Amino acid sequence: MLPGVTVTAVNEASGNTFEGVTDARGVFEIPVRTGAYRLTALVTTTESSQSSNIDPRQLSELPVNGRNWLDLTMLAAGSRINTVSSDDLMPKASVGTSQLNVDGHQVTSTISATGFGQPHYSRDSIAEFEFVANRFDASQGRSAGVQVNAVTKSGTNLFTGTTAGYFRSDRWNAKDFIVNRVLPYSNQQFSTTFGGPIRKDKIHFFASYEYEREPSTQTYTTAYKSFNQDMTGTRTDPKAAGRVDFQFSPQVRLLVRGNVSRLFTPYDPRYTGGSSQTPSSTESTARPSNELYGALTQVLGNRAVNEIKVGYDDFFFQATPTALFPNHPGNASFPQWAIGKGAPRMTFSGFAIGQAHTNAPQRNGQVQYSFRDDYRTSFNLRGRHSAHLGGEWLHQWGPYFQCTNCMGTYDGGSNRPPANLESLFPNILDVSTWNLAPLSPLFRTYSVGISAAGFKQETPKEIGAAWLQDDWNVTSRLTLNLGIRYDISKGQFAERKAILPWLPSGRSIEKNRFGPRVGFAYTLDDRTVIRGGTGKYFADVSDQVSSWTERYGGGEVNAQVAYDGRADFAGNPWNGRPQPTYDEALRIPGLRKSVSQIATPGLHVPYSYQSSIGLQRQFGQTMALQADYVVNNSRRELFQRNINLTYNPVTGVNYVSTDATRAVYPDWGVVNAYVSEGWSNFHALETAFTKRLSQRWQASGTYTLSIYNDGNTSPAPSLTLVQDLGAEYGPSTTDQRHRAVFNGIWEVGYGFQVSGLYFYGSGQRFATTYGGGDRPRARPDGSIVPRNNFV
Template sequence: MNGRNWQDLALLAPGARVNAVVQVAVSGNGMQGNYHVNLDGQQVTQNTGGGLGAFGQPRFSRDSIAEFEFVANRFDATQGRSAGVQVNAITKSGTNAFAGTASGYFRDDRFRAEDFIQRRVLPYSDQQYSFTGGGPIVRDKFHFFANYEYEREPQTLTSSSPFPSFNIDLSSVRTVDLSGLRLDNQFSPRMRYSMRASHYEEVIPNESAGGAVRHPSTGLMRKLSGDQIINTFTQVLSNRSVNELRAGWLGYTWRLETMLDVPNPIYQVPGLEDQVGPPVIQLRGYTIGGGNANTPERMGNNTWSIRDDFTRSFDLGGRMDVKLGGEYLFVDHYIYLCRFCMGVLDVQNGPIPANIESLFPVWNDPSTWNINALSPLSRRFQMGIGNFQFYPPRHVGAFWVQDDWAISPKVTLNLGVRYDVAKGIWGEDYELLPFVKKGAPIDKNNIGPRVGMAYSLDDRTVIRGGWGKYFGDMSDQPTHGLVGYVESFVPEVNYDRRADFAINPFNGPTPSYQEIAQRQCPVNPAPNCVRQNLLSHMVGPVNETTYSYQTSIGVQRQLAASMAVEADYVSTRSRAEVYTHNINLSYNPATGVNYPFTDISRRPFPDWGVVEPYYPDGWTNYQALQMAFSKRFSNRWQASATYLLSSTKDGTPPPRTGLYDVVTFPVAEDLGGEYTYAGSDQRHRAVFNGIWDMGYGFQLSGVYFYGSGLRYGTTYGGDLRAYGTGRGARLRPNGTIVPRNDLVGEPNHRMDMRVQRRFGIRRVRVDGILEVFNVFNRENYGSYTTQESSASYGRPSQNLNVAYQPRMLQLGFRVAF
């Protein structure tokens, strides 16, 4: 397993739809709410930030996981808050025998091939250590299991921009700490209790830097940590009834900081102590300075949960297993979002200067940067001023009824309905007029019926299928985005042709919050008034939770005692996906394009800058044929194979203007109204894995993965449309438009192999392990330059995910006692 991430095993499951696992093998377009991970019945997926992996997720040691399942289509109402996939896992527990393991896995660049981008061997090493132990505290009653894992990975980040002096190597060390403890106590044959506590901490330096479109100064330090406690009390009420009560807490923290310590920031904000990074300088197709406009960030949540599951079995026209349940979660988000407080300078009013390298002579010393030379290319400057810390709460509830009804030996029906409701998703207690009014109603109609059926044609063949409606779990970004704009201000200062605009955008000291509040155009409509920008991650007027309709029909056939095949047609139609519109734009019906955002007189709200709230009018359609073959271990070998033929399309809704009015006349294709292949579309995917017991203690195993080229979103680079945000970045200088999601990456072929030799020494088993990843050194890529204005357009760029690395050897050992 390359990287020892237990969720990599999800790549083997029918319905998995990714080339490489970051933290979960998702279904859908990677949006928040399309997947959930549940560990020992506890939801461990954090919802503070949106997007797959954008704010990270808690991680757990592979050696602590006893079993897991990847569920792409399940017509069961007991699980929810996912419009796509559920990943369920159970941790290991102790037994009456003391047992434990100690293992280590090691990589070094001496056993690594050349990097596919740099064509040289990059400095690299990796060391992973894992320890487990478990046994009885009170024999037959009380047991424990504990684990600890540590990883240290020195790595090198490279650049491939058109500017040679900017293409330097950045060395750093990523570290991961994982630990856990589980206690199980059986009070009586009818009553038992278990407790699990877990801890996760990861430090990732130089994130966001590297590649063809970012300067080395954009590197960020990401720090993640997560802790969980779950208590489970199970009581057998009778030979037909069982009740399971769970109560737990989950804490998760995300920190994002600049790698550059700037003692004297170029743009000073009065009273702001955390202003320690460089500004963000946006050129056409290239970024210098801050890797994230909202740095530093410190975000997280404390989630308290309680859940009860009651199961009753009885006979009524066949056997019925009825499940009743409910749960409540209180999520206390804590947000420190330093929005634009380092300053964002837009210098896209022309191509990148030919002498750009001489303007930034020392990559990590902003005091040497000649930013003022970029003044003639300036379009506008933005900076956040005010309070950046807030604590938006969320209340979540759900109820469900599920009946698994075996009508006859041949027919089983799965009938269920689930109700989900939440308060705090859409900032109902906040107001920002005229765009958001306080007291908006919460979304109360999230009723999800689900129906499944299995019909046995004979004792070897089953036809199964079903339909269901599934509601997602929305990110907290709409709420904390709104609160942030209520309590802080991001003034927009347009280029006024001053020679020193780039270093003195306010034509004097940076104003305080009180001063800037008095200069707002709605308050003081003077010629030099300032306008507030309401960028993405803000509540809109319609509070609707993302949902999907899932359908499947298929067949499973047992070929022999240990072999089976299956095939299913699946369809997922996702609706009410959040989409952002700059509603402070007006459109020309004669041309079908927006009036330039720089023309303030044409704005529906001339006293405001960009106003880009969420609106739930996006949609995605996915359909696939998924097939699988499996052979359980017998006669010293086992194997499985999966194949997926799929199509994913999504739509861009027509633009909205003013107070969310739909533009009714046709517009240019890059402004909305398109329906085409999604950025996550992949046509073919196949995986084969096998294990062979060779005898004499030797075992050979391997995995082969094939994935056809993924689609990537493409732009020209720069806002030639004068849209005000990146939405206008597909327009070319000659007036043509870059096709949406036009770049298709190269297919991925990857084979990993492992040879293991076991030695027995009394009660101790020692495994010597040799693994080779990407055996044939196939050039697989996971990132590309997607901006046409870049000289590197269409070329692969560095991706540090282990799935895209050159051939590498790993040595390891595992001691079990």
């Protein structure tokens, strides 16, 4: 290409034109919309990061049970996902190991470590997505693991639409091996899309709507016939999206997009069914989300492009108990939707009555405003440089209502339920009908959460980042990918809150989170490239830390009273007096305050060192093979430890937490706090084969051989300890040795097509414990139960 030549690209479907001008070396850059373009390169010779693209054909035509488009991340080289739930993206899911970006807008929810969910997008609104398994460039961050970059569909110059239905039932299901009958199951999904021009070649729109309904039945199989009720309800998941693209000129375009989802589950399976609890354990969960996003792209001259991105998104998790509690003392301060909902929990040996999720009712959320600017330019200086610099700012606000043990818990210890248990609970879903007094002698204590703020709090966070990425073509064969990223945040560890004597207020934030990244791609010939590199990647941090610290720092206590011999202790634990206020609870004789999931001074944001070396080779015009050795060394991982313990200096064994005389602070009980002392190492050989569509078929396959170990530091590092008390390091949960995936699409002819996907994963490791005795890692004979030994 000659210097100074104007290059025009035309999207055939939308009619949009994009212009660029070649520089002195004949090189040009043009930012274009997603669409069909004819390209010949199959091997990337200028990038060292590991990424896989799930193309529109795979996204629309590969069969996936349930149609969750994120399930297709299993196709990517380097993916460690066996199955993607509707909630989380990664195995051993923890916030900070992955980020989801849609059209460049980061939408990942951080309100919980796992299980609270993520925003939902219709599969038919996604055009394609990229899975970056290792060493993404400096423009992306807040992940110590992977990035998922999705692009949504846009309209064209033709009015087009689709309507589809997908149906599943229990017709071919086997009998449940516990209740010995086929459980009712059905699932229906309906999807429609429509798009086209508002003004030909200039303005286009695309809209989608999807609705999923899944009736299901949760069963109880207790020893008490009247409690064995089937809980039948319908999970619904409606999702809607819209996008408008404006082409003001060949140099300026604007994208405006919105997304709404409203997932609702009437009976959360985590807290429903089984033989050890009753229907009063159940709760419904809702996960609504909203998003509005805009991106303005400008071509500046013949060597620069600037993108300004502004977004709003929110995500909430709401849990509402099924049981009714019309006379609960907290009803006066509860939100309208939570009034009269819930049940106290009663635990016996092997059995429980009352709600299983003791933090419900709750509504926890993340509201986020974001601003981002990306500037890309190119220049010649001892080779060709493609520079990318920019910055972003996110304001997050977390409105929380979480009723922590506000329904109360009766502890029956090792006592068994009485024979007449059913007669004491004529309506297991209505607390006002329960006769608890006869159970009084069976309970050791009663505890209840009491809040000075009505169980409400906020978790404000300010998050910023800046980066510089330079892809330097040193020679025609060698490209260096050089980057530096800086992250800073305020509020991730609730620095403004104090929980004395453990945590002072006004703690400083980390200001040294620099993440350098370096990589190379060396071209042996026009079909073979060797690539590799290393970098430092800081994770994001779950709101679990900040929200619980804000909660206890704002005034919350778990008040406990012991059984006093009264015949009506159960049901009347305060002996006719109103439930104490927060200030009154602090004066209860013998009260030992307990907290969990709080921050500690000097807490750090986790990070990882990611490294890889590998080779990619193209065969013919449509096939490529790659193999990479990958390492991810994660450091300063967060985990919880009771910090109000002391140990026997002779044996190194901790004194029991119930012995107040041995506690660090006798007026405190269990103080579970986060510490930055965990680490893990992931090593893998990751291989992939790709065959592009030609001669009416395409296919791809991946195979990964890996080992994943983790550990944490010793609670008493100066002592020589027995194995299970020291800094043990070994295979982690979710460690999986072998993983292989194959998929293919064949256009048979006459309008027919055959496609399929095959997945194989060797056994994963799970934690192992011994169910008897005081120490779950030790058997009665003193031998140690191996860590994570169940495969």
